Amino acid sequence: MPNTCEVVIPSLKIHIVGGGAIGLLHAGLLARAGQEVTVWTRTDKQAERLQAEGVRLETLDGVVRDIAVDSHSLSSLQAGPIGKEHSAAWIILTVKQSHIDESLLHRLRRLSSGTAAILCLQNGIGHMEKLAAALPDALLYAGVTSVGARRLDDARHVRHTGDGRLWFGAYSEDKKDDYLQNLLLKILKTAGFRAGLSNEMKDMIYQKLLINAVINPLTAIYDTTNGELPQHPTRLRLMRSLYEETSAILSADGMKPGGDGWQLVMQVCAATAANVSSMLSDVRAGRQTEIDWINGGVAGLAGRLGIASPLNDAVTALVKQLH
Known part of the structure; x- marks a missing residue:
């Protein structure tokens, strides 16, 4: 006999802005769960691959599956009104902070026109204030995730490398939609995320920032994995001092x-012992790091509070020399 009390989760149009590891993981899991997913990428080449072949999702248990998604490059968003095909209930922003420039903000304004809410999954601090200033009418949600993912090629293959939690909450209490946020929570859980809503997102962002501000810059400076970082007494002392500051x-x-x-x-460090931090990965690949929004963000906050931040200043300068 069918269960007449079974809750039916509706299919929503969800835009994923960013085709990196976290973006592809969310796209693959949400599309697998029946959501209408569009991935917006920086390059035409990646968008074409995703459109033609889908996301190749490798799950925690090693199962590999190709999952169809819609995909377009952000540069294809030309001037003019957004058509119905690009309207969405949610936009999940997964790009790095260094990519949140005026060009991206312009495209976000166009994608979010109407009633779309935006969930922001960036490391560091400063991005929410920047987005709120550029998108004053948008429903902005801050998010923190500890889910692990690694992109295995330049386009579509992502491996889910670690289970974790995803917390999100409204950036401003007077700009939120209870129905939309609860619906996204149900959708994320149905897709396999251990997700939750919180009204203490600033604290959660700071707790994650504290960890990132210790591990990320020092692994980049010492060119070492997360697990190797605390194994040398000199590095361990520096970690502790940077943590305390x-x-x-x-x-x-x-x-x-x-x-x-x-x-x-x-x-x-122990749980992710074999991992290469995102900052070290960026340094090795010759990409701009997120140091300005992690330790640089901490140093900027210290300046506004009238507190000295010599170690955060120093590691920010050192990592910038590695760019």
């Missing part, structure tokens, strides 16, 4: 005590 700055701006934060940093 960063924690003091973020706490001064309202970060709540979250248990033993230093122990959490060490646990992340």
Whole structure:
């Protein structure tokens, strides 16, 4: 006998802006769960591959599957009104902070025209303020994810490398849609994400920033994996000093005590021992890093609070020399 109480999750149009590892993972899992997904990429070449062949999703248990998605390059968004085919309920922004420039903001204005809400999954700080200023009428949601993903080619193959949590919440309490946010939560859970809603996103962003501000720059400077970083006593002392400085700055701006934060940093190093941090990956590939929005963001915050930040200043300068 059929279960007449079964909840039916509707199919929504969801735009994924960014074709990196996190963008492709969300696209693949959401499309696999029956959502209408469009991936917006920086290059025509990647968009053409995704349109023709779909996302190649490699799940945590090693199963590989090709999943059809719609895809276009951001440059194809020309002037003029957005047609119905490009209207969406949600936009999930997965690009790096360095790519949030005026060109991208212009295209986001066009994609979000109407009632689309925007979920932002960036590392570091400063992006939400920038987006709020550029998109004053948009429903903006801040997100923090610890889900692991790795892109295995230049276009469409993504491996889900680690389970994690995805938390999101409205950036501004007077600009949110309870129906849309609860619907996205159900959709994310149906797609396999361990997702949750929070009204303390600033604190969650700061807790993740604290970990990133210790691990990312030092792995880039020392050219070492996450697990190797604390194995040398000199590096371990520097990690601890950078942690203490960063924690003091973020706490001064309202970060709540979250248990033993230093122990959490060490646990992340152990749990991701074989991982190459995103910052080290960028340095090795000759790409711009996100240092300006991680340690540079911490240093900027310290300046506004009247607090010294010598270690964050130093690692920011050192990583920039590696660009």
